[in-house]
Amino acid sequence: MLWLLLLQVSSLPVWLGHSEVVRSLETSCPQFFYRGMAPNEALEPPNPAQICQRYKNQYYFATLYDRNMRIPVYSAYIYDPGHGKRPRTTWLVEPQLMGPTYPKTMEKEWTLLNHYKVSFEQLSESQAILQDYKNLTGLNRGHLNPNGHHHDYSSRIATFTLTNIVPQHDKLNGGAWNNYEQQTMIRNTKGCNTTYVVVGAVPGNNYIAGGRVNKPGYLWASACCEVDSYHRKAWGVIAENDKNQVELLTLGELEDTLTQLYGRGQVSLFHSDCPRE
Template sequence: MLLNQVPVFIFLIILSICEAKQLLDEEFGTDDVTSGLCDDFFHGTPWPLPHDSKGRGLARLCQNQIEDGKEGRIVFATMFSTTERIPVYTANTVVLHRDGKEHPRPGSKYWYRVSLALCSSDDHTFDPIESMIGHAEKHEMEQCRKFQAVTEDYTHNGLNLDRGHLSPNSINEQDLEKQLGTFTLTNAAPQFADFNREVWRVYECVAQHTILDYVPGEKVYIITGTHGVALDVNNNPWWMNGDDTDMDKNPVKIPGVYWKAFCYPGNKTHSAWGYAIVQKNENVYRKPDYNEYITLKEFNTRGIITAPFGPSCMDASFGVFSKVFENWDEYIDTKCPSYTKKKREEL
């Protein structure tokens, strides 16, 4: 009798697995299966999923560029929402050297490129693919704009919104190909200028300088993302171009928060350390405060994404990073002066 029941039992297991996969497909809009194409940019499980995934048309982009018909290397990995036209996050690995050459900031012409991969299909529920950042032909732009923002969507927006990098220009400036790769709107979202140019810029600067100060020449993992939606004065979800007054522009979601998670996995002689920071995207000036940093374990309770890194980082403390807290004001005044202070000094 028991032997006769075994096939039924196995059948029920297979059925439950199939049902679970169907639920995942419906929930996330993409299979939870990766090709390994750009898994190296993740520490731990690749492509952590946002908790608010349903209906966002998520695409997994292995960001590379096309120049003169030649495809470049993959420089980072971006999970992108094709319905909101903004990235959910960009994952990057960074190695900085104290004597490394720093390239100047590229010109704004690079913002006019698009992800050609998002121009080629109406179905983006696929495994990770090469983004192929480049220039589309004029007749292709209508198709391209269905699933991503273009630079014209940001111009004269009347809301004091910048094209806010996720993986920033500055931390990639020792690698020219990576640096150029950050100038794509699949790596940027609407970010209020006072937030972007002041407090967020300082936190990005601190990330860069603490690598140089404490782990030069070693690999760190950084994921920078967006979450939620900003609210307008009437407490309604806020989208750039959302009022349909300019039919030549497409709506682009304004994120409610920006976040950054940092992982140094350690080595035989140095312990792992990491941190996260979550900041509201609003057009106000805020003074940078080291009390805003949280451990990765605390970040994992915020309901933003599944664990961004492997256990060695998720269980780690601030480690040597906490040294920055001891002389915070002096540290940022010396290495990361505010945008307005730098402007005053230039006058």
């Protein structure tokens, strides 16, 4: 019995250190945040999950997920665009939102239902599923962390997880928001060596899928880039989800706006070295 107890105890840190759903983003995947500092607790919902997004045994970005709303609060990543088309891939889900005994890497729904004997009820209770995003009118699956901001095939596929998706108005997703992702980001990151990005969604008052998945009222994005060892620049944007318009802000203006919208205290998205003006 003693050897069994020791085996159980010795195996515990392994799970805590390497699992997909983690205790701390700053401890488990700090590389996606400037100086390893994640946004503060003012963004944290009542029932959060911290996810180091793993695909094929490699972390590609980090997500704070709202289990109650079934949408991400934010996704954080390093901006590193490359050449190539949008991958044709099946949308993935996060097994460990059901519990730590499930796979540590994102998987297809079919794989979990057929190879891991997960019930449809287990999966759908833990997170948004493909069925939630079917038959939408005027909305589509909006990436927070967009596949086009990554340089290779695997890093782009990793963004196709439903824990990185919100119901976004299709005109905004294909219009002004797309222009920000594809054009404004290119202009703003000129001269940057490394650009850290945090993109999020403010919950709204409406839902899809019979009340299962929240439709955000606002989408927002922020970035802090290192120009060199002594200089940094930062910016933010915000958009109402039902309007095809994106407002460009300073980082400080965005944080103040989010402070009002979330109502949980002063929001801080990046380390204090990132300029607020």
